[in-house]
Amino acid sequence: xxxxxxxxxxxxxxxxxxxxxxVRIIKPCNLYGCSIGDHSxxxxxxxxxxxxxIGKNSRIQSHCFVCSLVEIGDSCFVGHGVTFVNDLFKDGKxxxxxxxxxxxxxxxxxxxxxxxxxxxxxxxxxxxVGAGSVVVRDLTVRGVYAGNPAKLIREI
Amino acid sequence: xxxxxxxxxxxxxxxxxxxxxxVRIIKPCNLYGCSIGDHSxxxxxxxxxxxxxIGKNSRIQSHCFVCSLVEIGDSCFVGHGVTFVNDLFKDGKxxxxxxxxxxxxxxxxxxxxxxxxxxxxxxxxxxxVGAGSVVVRDLTVRGVYAGNPAKLIREI
Amino acid sequence: xxxxxxxxxxxxxxxxxxxxxxVRIIKPCNLYGCSIGDHSxxxxxxxxxxxxxIGKNSRIQSHCFVCSLVEIGDSCFVGHGVTFVNDLFKDGKxxxxxxxxxxxxxxxxxxxxxxxxxxxxxxxxxxxVGAGSVVVRDLTVRGVYAGNPAKLIREI
Numbered sequence: 001x002x003x004x005x006x007x008x009x010x011x012x013x014x015x016x017x018x019x020x021x022x023v024r025i026i027k028p029c030n031l032y033g034c035s036i037g038d039h040s041x042x043x044x045x046x047x048x049x050x051x052x053x054i055g056k057n058s059r060i061q062s063h064c065f066v067c068s069l070v071e072i073g074d075s076c077f078v079g080h081g082v083t084f085v086n087d088l089f090k091d092g093k094x095x096x097x098x099x100x101x102x103x104x105x106x107x108x109x110x111x112x113x114x115x116x117x118x119x120x121x122x123x124x125x126x127x128x129v130g131a132g133s134v135v136v137r138d139l140t141v142r143g144v145y146a147g148n149p150a151k152l153i154r155e156i
Numbered sequence: 157x158x159x160x161x162x163x164x165x166x167x168x169x170x171x172x173x174x175x176x177x178x179v180r181i182i183k184p185c186n187l188y189g190c191s192i193g194d195h196s197x198x199x200x201x202x203x204x205x206x207x208x209x210i211g212k213n214s215r216i217q218s219h220c221f222v223c224s225l226v227e228i229g230d231s232c233f234v235g236h237g238v239t240f241v242n243d244l245f246k247d248g249k250x251x252x253x254x255x256x257x258x259x260x261x262x263x264x265x266x267x268x269x270x271x272x273x274x275x276x277x278x279x280x281x282x283x284x285v286g287a288g289s290v291v292v293r294d295l296t297v298r299g300v301y302a303g304n305p306a307k308l309i310r311e312i
Numbered sequence: 313x314x315x316x317x318x319x320x321x322x323x324x325x326x327x328x329x330x331x332x333x334x335v336r337i338i339k340p341c342n343l344y345g346c347s348i349g350d351h352s353x354x355x356x357x358x359x360x361x362x363x364x365x366i367g368k369n370s371r372i373q374s375h376c377f378v379c380s381l382v383e384i385g386d387s388c389f390v391g392h393g394v395t396f397v398n399d400l401f402k403d404g405k406x407x408x409x410x411x412x413x414x415x416x417x418x419x420x421x422x423x424x425x426x427x428x429x430x431x432x433x434x435x436x437x438x439x440x441v442g443a444g445s446v447v448v449r450d451l452t453v454r455g456v457y458a459g460n461p462a463k464l465i466r467e468i
Contacts, residue, residue, distance in 0.1 A: 004329070004330045004331050005331050005332060005333050005334075005335070006331070007329075007335035007336060007337045007348070008334070008335070008336050008337075009336075009339055010336065010337070010338040010339070011338065011339050011340075012338060012339065012356040017160070017163075019160050019162070019163045020161060021161050022161075022164070023163035024163060024164050024165075024166065025163045025164075025165055025166070026165070026166040026168060026186070027165055027166070027167050027168065028167075028168060028184055028356075028357075030338065030356045030357075030374065036163070044166075044167075044168040044184075044186045044203060045168070045184075045186075045201050045203070045219075045357050045375070047355070047356060047357070047374045047375070059250075061221075062203045062221055063201070063203070063219060063221060063237075063239075063357075063375060063393075065373075065374055065375060065392040065393060065426065067392075077249065077250045079241070080203070080221040080223075080239050081219075081221060081237065081239045081393065083375075083392050083393045083426040083427040083443070083444075084426075085391070085426050085443045089423050089425070089440045089456075092423070092438060092440055092456070092468045093389065093421060093440070094371075094389045094423055109249060111245050111249050111250055113241060113273075114221065114239045114240075114241050114273060115239040115241075115272075115273035115290070116444075117425075117427035117443045117444030119443055119444075126248060128245045128248055128249070131239070131241045131273050131290065132272075132273030132275075132290030132304060134427070134443065134444030134460075144245075147304060147305075148290075148304045148444060148459060149459075156248045173316070173319075175316050175317050175318070175319045177317050178317075178320070179317070179319035179320070180319060180320050180321075180322065181319045181320075181321055181322070182323065182324060182342070183321055183323050184323075184324060184340055192319070199359070200322075200323075200324040200340075200342045200359060201324070201340075201342075201357050201359070201375075215406075217377075218342065218359045218377055219357070219359070219375060219377060219393075219395075233405065233406045235395075235397070236359070236377040236379075236395050237375075237377060237395045267404070267405050267406055269397065269401070269429075270377065270395045270397050270429060271395040271397075271429035271446070282404060284401045284405070287395070287397045287429045287431055288395075288428075288429030288431075288460060300401075300404075303460060303461075304446075304460045312404045
């Protein structure tokens with residue numbers, strides 16, 4: 001680089017966010033094109049992309065990233081620094097075609113421990129994911145899961 | 157959701173933080189009800205909750221989350237994106253009763269690698285936790301630990 | 313602590329960043345002394361340190377931390393919450409002597425999944441690192457890698 005040019009800047013903000021009743025949001029955050037149900041809470045330093053939806057009475061804690069096509073149910077707890085994924089890089093790189101992105105569906109009363117990474121999966125109602133886990137498969141049995149990759153520790 | 161309501165907003169900020177001498181803090185950060193000892197440093201995009209304490213000459217790097225009941229000693233280094241946990245979801249969901257939360261005690265001269273997740277444990281003086289680790293048990297022998305779950309690599 | 317003193321504050325900002333053409337940056341971010349190539353993108357809540365360089369047409373997504381001595385090539389994708397490391401705490405603690413820090417070199421067209429931690433390594437052109445991985449060794453064969461520690465899943 002011989003000389004420095006001026007970059008263009010955007011700012012973390014809220015754009016076209018559909019909120020239910022009594023939603024509480026801590027700024028700075030970067031939320032766009034998503035929906036957030038009644039009485040849910042969004043902590044600081046969170047990004048939620050378009051076509052993601054959060055149910056009612058759920059908490060998305062600080063530092064989370066919720067990508068497009070993630071659907072989170074009611075009364076869920078998503079811990080601090082939890083990251084969702086919708087692109088498996090199947091052609092060896094990110095796909096720019098949204099049709100290649102995969103959905104994630106988190107049921108109701110699911111608790112996801114802080115620092116976890118969630119690939120495109122379904123997680124059934126009432127599951128608990130331990131902190132620091134990497135979830136790579138559907139969790140179809142109500143239970144406690146942990147590890148990388150996350151495995152069933154015990155049913156509940 | 158038929159129509160969008162206005163959420164209520166909070167802002168990442170400092171509220172009732174007890175600071176020693178020559179503490180340096182990079183904003184934005186969300187710190188409330190915690191204490192920070194002399195000459196310690198807090199990087200940007202950090203959240204520290206009430207009833208957490210940081211000792212003297214310690215560094216909490218960017219993107220960390222330090223929860224209630226975490227006590228960090230003197231001359232510690234907490235790398236970027238380190239997340240602490242105080243609730244083990246023992247009833248299959250987050251507890252709203254603080255009496256269920258568990259404490260973490262980090263000794264002096266402890267170095268925690270970036271991207272690690274620390275469950276409620278004790279870590280003895282001088283330990284090193286490798287980057288990307290998940291610490292699920294007390295570390296009672298001075299040594300280098302790494303992995304998920306973190307295991308002793310070698311004593312020091 | 314008997315009484316609380318006033319801390320000194322810094323603010324996440326851009327200082328001495330060398331940018332190519334049509335770089336786009338989402339604030340808040342904390343970038344200092346680094347270089348960013350033409351047409352690259354930096355998401356919100358990102359920290360990039362001095363002596364780090366990002367190539368052309370690359371994306372550094374939200375919540376990343378890119379440390380000194382990291383060199384990222386062209387057309388790379390660095391997912392959300394990816395953390396780089398340059399200090400292996402070889403004396404049992406962080407080194408204040410930059411000569412102890414180790415470089416990371418990421419080739420071109422490398423895709424790093426969200427939530428990954430990258431120790432000081434070389435990653436060859438075209439590699440894919442799965443989400444939530446911890447990369448502790450050089451990746452010298454073009455392939456898909458995942459896990460903690462990251463292992464070769466398949467060549468590509």
